[in-house]
Amino acid sequence: MPLEVLRGSPRVLKHSLPSNLQKVDFEHLQLGRDFANTYFQGTVVFSYRLTKLGNGTPFFKIVLQESENSSSEAHTINIFVFGKLAEECAKAIHQGDILVVTGFNLVKSNNKNDKHGWHLELSDEVDSKIYVFTRSPHTTTVSETVAMPVAPKYTYTPLNQLKSGTVVNLYGVVKFFKPPYVSKGTDYCSVVTVVDQSSAKFICTLFNTNRDALPRIYRNGDIVRFHRIKVREFGGEIQGIGGKGFAALTFDGTVGAPVVPRTTSKLFTFTDEDRRIVENLRIWVARNPSNSKPAVKLSDIQPPMFFELTCQLVGKAKVDGSSYLLKVWDGTKCPFPSWKVLVKDDDLEGDRILINQLKNLTVDIVIYDNHVQLAKSLKVGSFIRLYSLHAKMKSPEGKPDITYIQFHLHGGTMYGRGITILPETQTDAMQLKAFLDSVDLTASEYSDESSSPEFENIYTALGTCLERCQQLSVTVLTDHQHLDVTALSTILNSRIPQQFRVRAKLRRYEPVKLHQSVKLHCPKCNLLQEIPGDAEIDLVLREASLSRSNPDLQNASFYESAVWESENEEQRHVTVHFVKHDDLLQEAGDSLILIEGGILKEILKLSKKFKAIIPVRSTEDSLVLLDPSVPFSWQRNMQYFGCKHCSDPKPMSSLSSLAAEEDPSWNSMAIAQALGIVPLQYVFVMKFVLDDGTGTLDVYLMDCDKFFQIPASEVLINNIFQENMERIMSKLCPTGKDLDELPWLECFIKSYYVRDETQEQLCYQIFDTMIAEDV
Template identity: 70%
Template sequence: MMPVQVVKGSLRVLKKALPRNLRRVEPQDLQLGQDYAEVCFQGTVVIICQLTTLGNGTSFFKIVLQGSEDSSSTAGTLINTLVFGKLAEDCSKHVHKGDTVVVAGFGLAKSINDDGRHGCHLEVSDEAGSTIYICTRPSSTRNASETVAMPVVPKYTYTPLNNLKDGTVVNLYGAVKFFKPPYACKGTDYCSVVTLVDQSNTKLICTLFNTNKDALPQIYRNGDIVRFHRIKVREFSGQMQGITSIGFAALTFDGTIGTPVVPRTSSKGFTFTDEDRKTVEDMRIWVASNFPSDVPSAKLCAIQPPMFFEFICQLVGKAKVDGYSYLLKVWDGTKCPFPSWKVLVKEDDIEGDGILIHRLRNLTVDIVVYDNHVKLAKSLKVGNIIKMYNLHVKTHIPEDKPEVSYLQFHLHGGTGYGRGIIVLQESETDVKEFKAFLDSVDLTESEHSERPAFPELETTYSQLGYSLDRCQQLSITVLTDHQHLDVTALNTIINSRSPQQYRVRAKLRRFEPVKLHQSVKLHCPMCNSLQEVPDGPQLDLIIQEASASRSNIGLQSTSFCESVLWDIENQGQCSVAVHFVEHAELLQNPEDSLILLEGGKLKEILKLSKRFKGIIPVRSTEDSLVLLDLSVPFFWQGNLQYYGCKHCSNPKAMSNLGAVAAQEDPSWDSTTIAQALGVVPLQYVFVMKFTLDDGTGLLDAYLMDCEKFFQMPASEVLINNIFQENMEKIMEKLCPAGKNLDGLSCTCTGYLQKLLELIYKHFGGSHAHSPSNLSAHFLPMPSVLFVCFSINISRTL
């Protein structure tokens, strides 16, 4: 039997079509906890909502049924009927307002909406074995409006923002005061944050989720007008906030007076009446007199670095740089007045028309987008007209050519200040004008114009093998500093008086540590102390010891956070206190939340760090929360831990975080938190020893560097296998295992002799520890001094 049965004829024909075992139930007889597998409910369709898709991809269709008029009471005879899956799709094609519908084999659940209808709603789906019988009215009795895609045009009521109530689902209009373009969450959903205001001067923050990015409001700028249907209102920290609910739908309109009143939406079926048009026009007038002028989008020809700006452009090419960044080649029809960065990627890896990219080579700029924007960048289609928000342009001066400078364009990770990308609809008036302008550009002139000479900045962190191979040439062409120095033999350096500067050309005989991840240390930039990074078992023990002296865990009453107790699984009565740092502007989602964790061990911290923006381990005093001992990381973000210096830090009250949380768009990063809490953060650095050999002698050179040498952050090497593999590739190039090094040499520049002098003075200047005898006595030193130097591999030609 088909789950949707269409019956043409009278109610008597419908009755004969029903199975004899079905027992009919009236609205007043519906009770939770009963089995309705062999029960049916009959009603007349009075409201039909459009077919939509839930966050998990399931089709959803809602109708409102009017129960039997023979019922003893008319109150509560309207009941919501929710249809899911394939049954929803089939039902939406056949049901019309005024039809009589019989629902058999339904489920009953308590309704969460206070809409004056029945306290419960019917749930119907294929999985539950439900069947819907539809008795259609003759076509001659239907209105013409019921034959279009949206069969019913219900009367919607819109609630002003100052009349919202907690727990209700409402329809509303509002003007956009602030927004974050849709961005990919950690799961499968996309999220968008929108701040609305209306004529009541009331503000509403809405946090919207959907698996389909296009189903979220298509907002282009502040001042746009939105219409939200079925948005749920919740009270948070004394302020009403909106979140998506079942059946949520949005329309967006340009807020400029005089522009066409055409809604932006991905839905093919929606209602829009003359009354709606008047509401939009009235709001436009209000917006014009109450909103500041929107920040204009900058053109390439008007770039004045450094700056953050909105940028409308056309995508002509794209390519993957690495797992954390993506390249977009774009143009806007104007020419950048400064040389710009060209990202080094293989030509075959660039998606786009190669001929067009070549023709536009003097008009395009390369923009690298990072982190959460990568997923969206990958989904863009070549030819799209896109708009980027909070795009950063800055001037870069290469170390090896300080007389030359060029621009770099970055769309940094995160969503601060509305940072993101959207695709503009080609039906928009602005987009049509923009494309017409692009078509009018004379490409012949730009093709034959000379491009200013500038160096190419290579993305060596993603093309390590390629870039290193490219450096197999005379070292003088790839030095980054001290080009004025001549090459000096190692035996001359060893026997010379200090201090002096040298450049050496030598083979890399060996390096330490052999296990490269052990080269990562923690360094204090203030007191220059070095310490090891604890491994997992060590860190767990340190956390337990630091937490051992804590007072009894309890809930804290603070003005900036809200506390709850969570029981720890499989640990008896043990519990942890989680203190959520509040932010008045946003309904805190886990990926945006900063939490203070009291009593958690390493296992709990790592588990929670996968869900929350950041974690600060704390302990309770009599009247406040304070940081744990700084032997423990003061901040956790994902798999990365941030340590503070015990000697240089001056920990402040945890309440200082309240000032950060009160900002419009707080940045929960390690630097901001360290400043607020009086912590001097330790830096992850590479510390290595290189033994150099030029045939005249051996010299040990020590490296201490954060990321310049390996072109990767030291902090990532401990947690990212890709970086560890890249580091191994680099060292294999510099010091090939089991290969003849006679043809391989490296060039080192820096303050090697100054290092020798410092070590010489450390031992009191005795002849036994003079520079010429240094090699045999260096390793047992109780303390080691390091200098930074640059090193480049080269083949002797």
Template identity: 70%
Template sequence: MPVKVVRGSPRVLKNSLPKNLRQVGLQNLQLGRDYSEACFEGTVVIFSQLTRLQNGTPFFKIVLQESKNSSSISITINTLLFGKLAEVCARLVHQGDTVVVAGFGLAKSIIGDGRHCCHLEASDEVGSTLYICPRSSSTGKASETVAVPIAPKYSYTPLNKLKGGTVVNIYGAVKFFKLPYKCQGGDHCLVVTIVDQSNTKLICTLFSADRDTLPQIYNNGDIVRFHRIKIREFGGQMQGITSNGFAALTFDGTIGASLVPRTTSKTSTFTDEDKKIVEELRIWLAQNLTISAPAAKLCDIQPPMFFQLTCQVVGKAKVDGSSYLLKVWDGTECPFPSWKVFVKTDDLEGDGNLIHQLRNLTVDIVLYDNHVHLAESLQVGSIIRLYSLHVKIHSSEEKPDVSYLRFELHGGTGYGRGFTVLSESHTDAVQLKTFLDTVDLTSSGYSEASSFPEFETTYIPLGSGVDRCQQLSVTVLTDHQHLDMTALNTIINSRHPQEYRVRAKLRTFEPEKLHLSVKLHCPQCHCLQEVLDESELNLIIQETSASCSDPKLQNISFCTSCMFGSENQGQRRVPVYFVKHADHQNPEDSVILLEGGMVDEILKLSKIVKGIIPVKSAEDSLVLLDLSAPFFWQGNTQYYGCKHCSKPKTVSNLSCIAALENPSWDPTTIAQALGVVPLEYVFLMKFTLDDGTGSLDAYLMDCQKFFQIPASEVLTNSIFQEIMKRLMKKLCPEHNNLDQLPWLECFIRSYYVEDETEEKLCYQIFNTTIAEDV
């Protein structure tokens, strides 16, 4: 067993160790030495949660303080455990335990956390063993008690001193944040922009499989502490992303507020030095940073407006698949009649008597799209905070002379839109509950008739005519979600090439005949060319065959050759070369070289064999046809090479593939052997985007990512052709005005193209794909 628990005094632990182990201290550790028969003893100061690496290997980290010394942070070291050893230790290790690591590896540490410059690595695969001596609960005998370790001292890097490729500890004040949302891969993502006294901004993109383990940020102006955050450089700016061992604390940024941090970690340190840093940030924040958080109570509503509301949920109900109803109150009365959404009584969760009693103090809020899933898990009675809540005046079709307020939380995460549940201990939650307890519900103004009798029984169904200006996009972003949205008129007026995130509608697209959008693209010289049709291919083959009017079999050592009788042009004979790679090979496993075959003949043979390489005779050898024609056929798919970048070789170079025991006859391997730079099939389309502020033409050049279907097969596969037609009808429905078109959220980059007379600024769509449910 790689983990052994030893209970008793340090003497008992020492006697339990194998006699051949030599104990080493931190001052004796040196890179390059063998520690397979050595051990290190330390006290557990910090330990992380059990996680898994990208390859699925269990990973657990502990920080050990050298047992013989306890006065300096320099005598702590990170210890990384892998595999079964990590899983077992995650269940057994506690703070204050004495741990002996035997048979470890030593590696250079890349984390600038003030600990030892190296770290220990241990796993059961390399024969490591851990001896754990649990911390004694008794304090009566000094010899039986483990000394309480000091809190580690961390160093913090100012935001203007960050460097790409490092892992650091930082403090900052929240300038902007987006509530956690679910990514396409299943993880949850939190995007937060922080600043510090250096007036430097850092955008952090934090990921976690569990939404609840992400930093608990409630307001702009909160203060955060991030430990072990990785810094990378992108577009000339520094960014922060989660790394192994990432941990966070969040504080209220208000001067005089509690210093108790919000954390999801089981263990965290918070020293007097940390308190000083938080207090200094609070003072700087109050003097230098204006936080635009338009919080309001229901009694202060001045529509139309977007605002932040802290309230209690008294009822909830599912309206339809993409909208959800919350009945909320904050103890004050809205000065205008508000929208009442019609739902069946049986579908409404909550205390019916309380809902009826509060009917003049509650408002109905409808949440759309991505907020529905989180709303379903809400508990009635929760204190929540809604961000960028929209309230506007609306008129009823049944009573056009009567206006009312509609409260809506539109779909998406733009402008920080979303909501969060405040913890019971949060200052604002405590204050609101205290205030709600003081509201006199027996007052006649609340318990009797409504203040708006003409609107008392007007319940509006949520129909298809509801304006949902921020409904979910029909496209999905695959990277850089931290970028803020930019209006098209801003992009048009900018002359500097850069990248943007936009939300717009597809007004028109070209070409209208979708099969014409498939082109051939060279990844090296970036040239584009058309895909030839059958008549053009036949013409090229005929011109090549004309120079070889009397074809004869060549002697090729790695091929079996024969003459193939063609059905075309009388008794024309076509040389065929079967590449040998087995004593008994099936035709469907065979690759053949074909000299002078027409397109229809190649297509017939390609149904029988694995692949066909069209060739022609050149003196005593075979060579590829002109690269205007495909160098390889596989089924109905043709593979082309770039005429500018390729340096074709004779067919004899295929012998290196044929000589392999299990040769790979894929297009890439064949192209490499023949000196061909293969072209890739791409979709090339022009989209005219419009967001109401302006319109621009953006080009889409994509192999498979955007439509999620391969461009190489669209020309020959009728199913893919129908899928593409259906997708484009969803993106750009016919005969609809701009208001009825769906939203596309996408990234575009601007770039200059030079021609003979001028430079032209163009735009290209990238890192965008069509949503799965479109």
């Protein structure tokens, strides 16, 4: 068998090898040497997915680290496996396994990024054999989180020594973070700022389709360990981004707390050296209290203020389409009379007896907008932490002498605003649970203040206000909830520029044909243009196809070329350049191609097979973009255009650096950046006529995907998105309805002047607003 999987003690591996084999180390791997009776041993630190070469041969790549005397990435080597052996390896080999490879060839690498200039190649056709030593299934259960049996040594880079363009391992203390939130796409995002003893600061932006796969950070002062994080330069400063192979561990930053890593991985390394690093960082955090925030109890509240609250959830209920109620307590008593939100009894979840028993110790917190979905999923009885919670004093209408406190978790993620669920084993949750168990709920000091006539007046006045304000709104505000609602009549007489919060109804909108609302917009010069039609694009492509390609530009260092004659047409040749990665062709679904001489129907046909297509033309010495009036990139049915005014196109050779990356994504943004293109954005452009009873106002909507929660880039090619948009607009502005029957639309608008050579026009535009989930 060319692949043998072994389990048990490391002694099993040693006794399974043929006696004639001698181990060869890194320093003795030399080109031209005979390795027939030798073996190389190492630990798998990374493996790529199985792919196929241009001739259909299965191919599998492994990054192996020498098991002994390995202290840095310099002691890793690429293993290339071909044929049936590659397919078997892809099924059996995992990160952390120990590999012994025999019958290999040491081959010079053509990849300039290879650390050594050579790699190992194996195939069952040349009698290669691989022994895989993995953990016994009897030593762990599926639910266990365990360290790797053989821990490769890692080098950790201080934050003040980070350099753009590198992939590093690091330790740091959390200075600031945003709990995971839904990004503009489908992924969850978390932003983490870390510091260390070098006094440097490093901002990391991490994405994952699974919220729970992002680092489990509970507070500032936690300690994180990031493996294989990419360092890139953005806006003049270096930042970190997670990529393929990224992994994270998180630790409580409190001195004396158990050193237990939080992770979703089943396999990770953790050595005595790691423990020492964590303990040293804990001591440093304790000596630098500015790196962590002190806890705030309800009894410590001094409004107005924003603070973090650790509490237990005792009840929850829907308030309206864009807000949600959480009833919480932390065992202490708020020193101010607090706001009690009116909800239907049937809507309130929780133990009614306990809620009534705790009514003078609980506070009502209203959760808004993008945090509502997570609030709905919380289990009553769970321990949670709310970040950037807003406490402010309020008076009922007409009663300025009476005040009460309100608690709001506004929409958006500014200042780390969000919610985190704390496991019961987390230090703060354990301490809170012990404290809550000790609270005497029958103590006489907790008087029933709400029974007094004074507070009956507060709740009566507040109830009238809430009944009016909590009428269902079809929109959600994603930020700036501290702004009060302003009447449209007041806005018409206000200074310019300014931002407002309005609550109004949609009388009418333009264009009525919704597909006409999608335009192309340049974020740099604010150019707004129509989307070119297929006939217009095909005309440009056909004219360009009459030019012959330059044969001297075929088969360059980072692409292979193929030429064929078009069907049913004379004297038209189509040239396709297949971009390579690691000197190899990728699978069609992962690859980028450059096309010369192709017309629209041919490009559309190829786009169904290849990940990305760029139309190009030949010059005397390079391949360049075809024409600014056609897309610079096709990806499936999507067309991506560049701004002809702001772009500074570069030749296709600029893509070679992107092709050399560890895992080139070939997305439109990466291609645009490499080629000097400023991409145009697909946006909805509409005019709304709003009416709140005090006046009417024309406001404009220009939005990519936030307002409708539908990507403008795809609405023209997706029937489901088109139907959803029509349904939303029929809900916002149903035909044949009186103004009183229309739903409320709450939104932010900003006023500004648009100037040209002859006149100045006052405009109003919607921002930081989106349609509610249940519309």
